[in-house]
Amino acid sequence: MTDATLSRLDAADLFDELLDRVRELLRVDTAAILLLDVHARQLVATAAKGLEEEVRQAFRVSVGRGFAGRIALTRQPVIIEHVTAQQVINPVLLQTGVKSLLGVPVFARGDLIGVLHVGTLTPRRFVPDDVRLLELVADRIGVANQARAHSLDQSAALALQRSLLPTELPKVPNLEMAARYVPGHVSGVGGDWYDVFPLPSGWLGVVIGDVSGHGLQSAVVMGRIRSALRAYALVSHDPAEALTLLDRKVNHFETGSLSTALYAMISPDGATIKVSLAGHLRPVMLAPAEPAVLLAAKVDPPLGIRHRIPQRRTTTVDFPPGAVLVCYTDGLVERRGESIDTGIDRLAAAVPLEHADTVCASVMATLDTENPNDDIALLVIRRTAP
Numbered sequence: 001m002t003d004a005t006l007s008r009l010d011a012a013d014l015f016d017e018l019l020d021r022v023r024e025l026l027r028v029d030t031a032a033i034l035l036l037d038v039h040a041r042q043l044v045a046t047a048a049k050g051l052e053e054e055v056r057q058a059f060r061v062s063v064g065r066g067f068a069g070r071i072a073l074t075r076q077p078v079i080i081e082h083v084t085a086q087q088v089i090n091p092v093l094l095q096t097g098v099k100s101l102l103g104v105p106v107f108a109r110g111d112l113i114g115v116l117h118v119g120t121l122t123p124r125r126f127v128p129d130d131v132r133l134l135e136l137v138a139d140r141i142g143v144a145n146q147a148r149a150h151s152l153d154q155s156a157a158l159a160l161q162r163s164l165l166p167t168e169l170p171k172v173p174n175l176e177m178a179a180r181y182v183p184g185h186v187s188g189v190g191g192d193w194y195d196v197f198p199l200p201s202g203w204l205g206v207v208i209g210d211v212s213g214h215g216l217q218s219a220v221v222m223g224r225i226r227s228a229l230r231a232y233a234l235v236s237h238d239p240a241e242a243l244t245l246l247d248r249k250v251n252h253f254e255t256g257s258l259s260t261a262l263y264a265m266i267s268p269d270g271a272t273i274k275v276s277l278a279g280h281l282r283p284v285m286l287a288p289a290e291p292a293v294l295l296a297a298k299v300d301p302p303l304g305i306r307h308r309i310p311q312r313r314t315t316t317v318d319f320p321p322g323a324v325l326v327c328y329t330d331g332l333v334e335r336r337g338e339s340i341d342t343g344i345d346r347l348a349a350a351v352p353l354e355h356a357d358t359v360c361a362s363v364m365a366t367l368d369t370e371n372p373n374d375d376i377a378l379l380v381i382r383r384t385a386p
Helices: 004-008 011-026 052-056 066-074 091-096 128-164 215-235 239-253 340-350 356-366
Strands: 030-037 042-049 060-062 078-080 100-108 111-120 175-182 190-198 204-214 259-266 272-278 284-286 315-318 324-328 376-383
Touching (some): 011 042, 011 111, 011 128, 052 091, 111 128, 175 356, 204 215, 204 324, 204 376, 239 259, 284 340, 324 356, 356 376
Antiparallel strands (some): 030 111, 078 100, 100 111, 175 376, 190 204, 204 259, 259 272, 284 324
């Protein structure tokens, strides 16, 4: 049961292998794993040997009911030497003809996550050594299920984030756009995002933001914030007002989440940018015949700070023909042991007066983005010259 080679198996194969081994070691006819559905408070048949029909039917039993439910409720081993219909409510167990049962709870980090039970087709008296061996197997199942849950969380987070990041930026007259996203966490998922969307007024909405944290929870919060900002953008023609509404939403529904965001609106002719910053780094602007500078915009507090803040502000600036606007998250410019101003200066020096995709490529190559310590989102918008 402690065979190190088992750790190389994925959770499903490991469950099957453990059940085979426990049947052999305990000389039993059936073995099954039921995992807890926390929201339903029910045990769900997940893997079985000798009771495969239980898994095919996705048998469920509420905590507290029947043999497995009793184990989950008491969190103690349970032995039934003579199985009766009053003690067992699973019809598959009764139809299979199981005569004796032994079951133990399965824990992970101290929390109940399921039940493991074995049975025999002839009467059997289980002894304390049988219980201890089954508990050892249950411990192994608990560890394997943690890895399984982590893998599922990571897959879900990746799928969620990929669905929220634009696969293609919109085609807009007078503007060209390009973007990059690099995860800075082992999970491959973070809270950084960017968004670009045409508005009914003809203006273009531009967003880049950063939700604190990593993993599925940050991706979920990011998705809700992104959707809310899109909705507020439809009812407000002022970026500061849209961020004010978003801040109210974050404070009420996303308690404990801290986020920064840039929301800008670019006029239909591309000549004007209206921008509001909620704790976010100011974008870099490079215009023809001029040095790269930080956009002259006011920076207001981040989203989610639970105290009264001054009224958020919108700054209006010109967007000259041929100019490049570079929006980014802090993972692009922040380095350990170095002032963030140094990173921003490095970014400004790396911006060429070229097509948007060329700007992205130049910035990513110059700022060493292949092994980031934090997520990186980069969005470049260039106003095409007439």
